Amino acid sequence: MLEIDIARKTYPDRGGRSHVALQGLRLAAWPGEFLCLVGPSGCGKSTLLNLIIGLDRDMDGRVTLDGRVPDKGIGVMFQEPRLMPWLTVLDNVLLVADDPQQARPRAIELLRAMELGDVLHTYPGRLSGGMQRRVALARAFVIEPPLLLMDEPFVSLDAPTADRLRSMLVDLWQRRRSTIVFVTHDLREALALADRVCFLSAAPGRVVLEMPVELPRPRAPNDVAVLELQARLLAQHPDLLAGLVTTEPPNDA
Amino acid sequence: MRETRTPRGAAHVTGQGGSGEGLRGASAAPRSRQPGGAGLRLGSILVFLLLWQLLAVTLQSATFPAPAVVFQRLLAEISSLTLPWHLSITLARVGVSFLLAMVIGTAIGIAMGHWRRLDMFLDTWLVLGLNIPALVTIILCYVWFGLNDWAAIVAVAINKIPTVVVTVREGARAVDPRLMQVAAAYRLTRGRTFVRVYLPQLYPYLMAAARAGLSLIWKIVLVVELLGRSNGIGFQLNVFFQFFDIAGILAYTLVFAAVVLLIEAIALRPLERRLTEWRG
Numbered sequence: 001m002l003e004i005d006i007a008r009k010t011y012p013d014r015g016g017r018s019h020v021a022l023q024g025l026r027l028a029a030w031p032g033e034f035l036c037l038v039g040p041s042g043c044g045k046s047t048l049l050n051l052i053i054g055l056d057r058d059m060d061g062r063v064t065l066d067g068r069v070p071d072k073g074i075g076v077m078f079q080e081p082r083l084m085p086w087l088t089v090l091d092n093v094l095l096v097a098d099d100p101q102q103a104r105p106r107a108i109e110l111l112r113a114m115e116l117g118d119v120l121h122t123y124p125g126r127l128s129g130g131m132q133r134r135v136a137l138a139r140a141f142v143i144e145p146p147l148l149l150m151d152e153p154f155v156s157l158d159a160p161t162a163d164r165l166r167s168m169l170v171d172l173w174q175r176r177r178s179t180i181v182f183v184t185h186d187l188r189e190a191l192a193l194a195d196r197v198c199f200l201s202a203a204p205g206r207v208v209l210e211m212p213v214e215l216p217r218p219r220a221p222n223d224v225a226v227l228e229l230q231a232r233l234l235a236q237h238p239d240l241l242a243g244l245v246t247t248e249p250p251n252d253a
Numbered sequence: 254m255r256e257t258r259t260p261r262g263a264a265h266v267t268g269q270g271g272s273g274e275g276l277r278g279a280s281a282a283p284r285s286r287q288p289g290g291a292g293l294r295l296g297s298i299l300v301f302l303l304l305w306q307l308l309a310v311t312l313q314s315a316t317f318p319a320p321a322v323v324f325q326r327l328l329a330e331i332s333s334l335t336l337p338w339h340l341s342i343t344l345a346r347v348g349v350s351f352l353l354a355m356v357i358g359t360a361i362g363i364a365m366g367h368w369r370r371l372d373m374f375l376d377t378w379l380v381l382g383l384n385i386p387a388l389v390t391i392i393l394c395y396v397w398f399g400l401n402d403w404a405a406i407v408a409v410a411i412n413k414i415p416t417v418v419v420t421v422r423e424g425a426r427a428v429d430p431r432l433m434q435v436a437a438a439y440r441l442t443r444g445r446t447f448v449r450v451y452l453p454q455l456y457p458y459l460m461a462a463a464r465a466g467l468s469l470i471w472k473i474v475l476v477v478e479l480l481g482r483s484n485g486i487g488f489q490l491n492v493f494f495q496f497f498d499i500a501g502i503l504a505y506t507l508v509f510a511a512v513v514l515l516i517e518a519i520a521l522r523p524l525e526r527r528l529t530e531w532r533g
Contacts, residue, residue, distance in 0.1 A: 053438045076438040082431055086453040086531045095449055096439040119276070123531040128275050143439070 002029040002052070002070075002147055002179055006061030008204075009047060021047045022059075023204035031146070032177040034170075036190035039200030040243045045183040048205065049149050052181065065147055072098075075145035075178065077153040081132035083124040083139075090120040093139045103142055110138045114168055130161035134168065141172055148173075150182045154189070163220060166193060170218065187230055187241060188221035202243035209237070209245045318500040327504040335489075336508060343485040344512070346402070346474050347467075350409035354466060357410070358417025359459065365418065366425020382415035387473050395481045405477045412473050417462045424458030456528045464521060471513060 009022040021044040029035045039045050050056040052063050053076055063070065083092045090107060097103035111120060114134045124132055133153060140148055150169075154162040170193065173180055184190050190197045191213055199209040211233070215225050237245050302320050309319035318326075330336035365372040365379075391408040398404035428451060436446040478487025486505055493501035 055434060055437055072440045074438070076435070078431070078435070080431070082435045084432060084435075084450060084453070086456075087449070095445075096441065122276075125531065126277055128277060131275070 001031055001066060002027075002181070003064050004028070004048070004052065004061075006048075006051065006059055006063075008060040009044070009051065009058075011047075011058075020204040022051075023206055025061075025200075025206045027198060027207055029147075029179050029181055031179055034173060034180045034182065034193055034195045036182045036184060036194035036197045037200060038184060038187055038190045038197055038241070039205060040202050040241060041185065042203050043200045043243055044203055044205030045200060046151055049151050049181070049183060052147075052149055070147065073143055073145050073147075075140035075143060075148035077133075077136050077140050077148070077150040079152045079155055081124070081129075081136040083132055083135055085123060085125050088121045088123055089116060089127070089135050092124065092135055093142050096139055097142055106144075107138065107142050110142055111135070113172075114138055130157055130165065133157065133165055137165065137169060137172070141176065141178075144176065145178050148178045148180045150180065152184055153182075155184075162189075166220070167218070169193070174217075185241075186221070187233070188226055191215070191226045191229055192219045192221040192223070199240055199245070200243060205243075208243060209240065316497065316499050318503065322500050323503045323507065326500040327507060330501070330504055336505065339484055339486050339489050339505075340508060340512065343474060343478065343487065346406060346409070346478070346485065347470055350406045350413065350474065351463075351467060351470050353406065353410040354413035354417055354470070355459075355463060358414045358462065358466075359421050359455075361414070362418040362421025363425045363455075366422040366428075372422070379415055379418055382411070383419070387412045387476065391473075391477050391480055400481045402482070405474075405482055408477055409470055409473045413466050413470055416469065417466055420458050420462040420465070421455065424455040427458075428454045453528075460521070460525050460528065467516065467521070468513070471509070 004025065004027040006022050006025045008020060008024075010018045010020050013019040025044075025048070037045055037048070047056070051059055052070065053074055054070055065074075084095065087095060089111065090104075093107040093111060094100040094103055097107070108117075108120065111117060114137065116131065116134055116138065119127060119131065124135065127135070136153070140150075154165050157165065166189070169180075182190070182193060194213050196210060196212045198207050199211075200206065201208045213229070215223075215229065219226055234240060239245075305320050309317050327336070361375070365375055387408075390411050391405075394404045394408035394411070398407065432450055432454070433446070436450045441450070474485070475487035475490065478485035479491045480487075482488050486509055489505055490502055493499075493505070
């Protein structure tokens with residue numbers, strides 16, 4: 001179980017003054033849960049992910065995974081694919097494996113499942129943006145992570161490509177049951193993917209609303225049920241995407 | 254004095270765009286040989302030899318021998334094994350100095366590119382190193398360490414290290430922090446991060462440093478040999494100079510140029526192709 005309790009996270013801004021990015025943020029994700037974090041720009045979503053990954057440990061608070069500080073074995077997908085251009089598709093996936101030789105069959109199987117079997121030995125520069133993201137997704141799953149962190153991974157993709165990737169992600173998640181923390185600013189995307197959505201306030205970020213999504217799967221951002229839920233939610237909390245909640249959460253979500 | 258040029262192929266490494274699916278065309282057109290390029294090169298060499306011959310016939314001077322005289326001399330030097338012996342000594346000095354300069358220069362360049370305060374501290378030394386004439390370093394090394402091979406090699410390496418540092422420092426500064434973040438997020442070991450993530454970003458800069466380094470070291474080694482060694486191509490050129498033996502000077506120069514071209518063709522170009530094949 002992922003538990004986050006951050007009393008305060010600050011960092012110096014360009015003027016050298018202390019900027020409070022997160023304050024009073026408490027959050028938990030159950031094993032195998034798909035949790036989406038939605039919040040306005042600058043609310044500290046990426047800062048929070050960096051704290052969970054351990055790229056930044058300077059905070060007043062603690063982050064634990066199954067009672068311990070997260071160390072190895074966390075899968076990460078950033079906004080850009082961040083593949084090593086000098087490594088082939090297969091080598092990019094194997095790069096993060098502890099024992100590349102042992103992980104090789106698993107990596108090939110994953111890449112084939114993601115319809116990348118024909119480009120195993122191709123360099124990323126020859127792939128489209130959508131294919132590069134699929135490679136990044138395979139790289140995240142090859143280590144069979146108990147926790148997968150995703151920072152707006154499908155942003156800037158065209159709608160059909162993003163839909164396809166979401167469907168691949170949900171398929172992989174359902175088979176492997178990693179806990180996923182997925183950051184997005186797109187409410188429909190969050191409602192289409194998540195078991196539960198947490199809304200963050202504007203900076204300093206904290207959770208202002210938690211909402212389980214009980215729509216049946218499979219879902220897509222353009223499903224009528226998703227659109228209706230979004231409409232109801234925004235009708236109840238018109239400033240939700242700006243990080244403000246003025247009324248109680250809906251009961252029928 | 255700071256080198257600001259970017260080595261060929263050192264453009265940023267994370268150009269990963271495109272929003273859709275499917276394979277892209279080759280990211281760069283393959284470097285194809287120009288049709289008729291070999292013929293043109295051969296023609297150029299023939300014209301050069303022809304002009305040389307014409308000048309030699311016109312001048313009729315012992316200080317300007319005809320190509321045939323030079324080639325005869327070249328064959329004689331090769332068959333007596335004098336030239337191969339001196340050449341092998343020069344090549345050994347070039348090789349050791351080159352390796353020494355690359356290893357030390359790369360380590361300092363990476364450190365200066367990585368740590369800003371170290372960079373500020375060493376920058377003045379670097380400027381000094383870049384601007385001290387090679388001749389001064391050579392003379393000082395011979396005076397301080399004696400007329401021996403190590404003094405010669407150290408003198409050559411000292412001349413080359415600053416240029417390697419400048420080039421590699423630029424590369425270290427251009428390392429993409431987002432790729433390093435991937436390595437950190439997945440907790441790659443230091444060794445794997447260095448070899449698989451960090452070093453490949455420096456390859457274009459290392460190749461540029463190696464190319465420029467080799468051409469500089471060739472020239473400095475000759476001066477070092479001319480000033481204080483009793484063997485090597487530089488020493489031989491000095492002997493020929495004292496006897497006004499122009500055919501000998503030109504014969505050794507031709508071989509020297511041929512070896513440089515050979516190293517470029519069989520070592521540097523294939524290595525560069527291998528290290529940058531991912532660019533397509």
